[in-house]
Amino acid sequence: MADIFDVIADGTRREILQLLLRRSSETDTGTSVSQIVAALGVSQPTVSKHLKVLREAELVSVREEGQHRFYSLSPEPLEQVDDWLVPFFVEEGDFEDVAAQLEPVQLPEPAARAAEAVGRAAASAKNVVQSALKRLGA
Structure with a gap:
């Protein structure tokens, strides 16, 4: 692709x-x-x-x-573009500020498993992008 x-x-x-x-x-x-x-x-x-x-x-x-x-x-494939662009428009501290304001939520087990899978996929995608940027010399 x-x-x-x-x-x-x-x-x-x-x-x-x-x-x-x-x-x-x-x-x-x-x-x-x-x-x-x-x-x-x-x-x-x-x-x-x-x-x-x-x-x-x-x-x-x-x-x-x-x-x-x-x-x-x-x-859906445009989410890759969105994920790549977001860091350019959001200050690093903004994530911590928002996270500090959120109340902890206990997810039902199926939702927790899904969230964990999404988190792993996001981390994997981040690593792929970082590796690609390193290969490009960015």
């Missing part, structure tokens, strides 16, 4: 994502390729090429209906 930052670096792909985001509140059925072509004013082959990249990055899902394809936004 392509790096999410490479995928969203292209302006046409960002326009497609924004269009799908706007249309997602209007309809649950998805947006056809012809609707995307008309809205963006670019050729059908160009839109199809970009939709393929977005599909491979799992940023869009497709529903086939006969010969027509209807695309919907799948924003």
Whole structure:
């Protein structure tokens, strides 16, 4: 799978994502390729090429209906971008201030296991990003 930052670096792909985001509140059925072509004013082959990249990055899902394809936004992969950006907008002390104000909560066992799994996944992702940044010399 392509790096999410490479995928969203292209302006046409960002326009497609924004269009799908706007249309997602209007309809649950998805947006056809012809609707995307008309809205963006670019050729059908160009839109199809970009939709393929977005599909491979799992940023869009497709529903086939006969010969027509209807695309919907799948924003979950963008969480990687959000996770990477957050430290640039949040002061380090802010996390401690918020944590100090929170009351301890006892989670039910299934929720505690899920939270632990999420925490491990987040730590693993952090390590992957830090390793990648070190390899890039950042």
